[in-house]
Amino acid sequence: xxxxxxxxxxxxxxxxxxxxDYADALTxxxxxxxxxxxxTVLSATEAYAVAELLGQYAQLDPADRLHQLAATMxxxxxxxxxx
Numbered sequence: 001x002x003x004x005x006x007x008x009x010x011x012x013x014x015x016x017x018x019x020x021d022y023a024d025a026l027t028x029x030x031x032x033x034x035x036x037x038x039x040t041v042l043s044a045t046e047a048y049a050v051a052e053l054l055g056q057y058a059q060l061d062p063a064d065r066l067h068q069l070a071a072t073m074x075x076x077x078x079x080x081x082x083x
Contacts, residue, residue: 011025011029012028013029020065023069026066027065030073047081048077048081048083050077051077051078051081051083055070055074057070058070
């Protein structure tokens with residue numbers, strides 16, 4: 001990957017090679033995100049819809065790492081929404 005592309009990809013997902021790398025990269029992002037300040041990106045209604053979608057995805061295969069990450073994120077969104 002060129003330095004120019006790397007600078008445009010701050011979340012380090014462009015270099016993932018497979019599903020396992022992707023799950024690892026997302027796990028690192030989630031951990032990093034817990035230490036960063038929060039910003040408003042979505043309305044509460046949009047955030048709720050995202051949490052619902054993540055929750056539905058998580059239920060498809062609860063043992064899969066990506067599905068577990070989806071469940072974690074859905075739970076955090078619901079918690080922040082006070083649901």
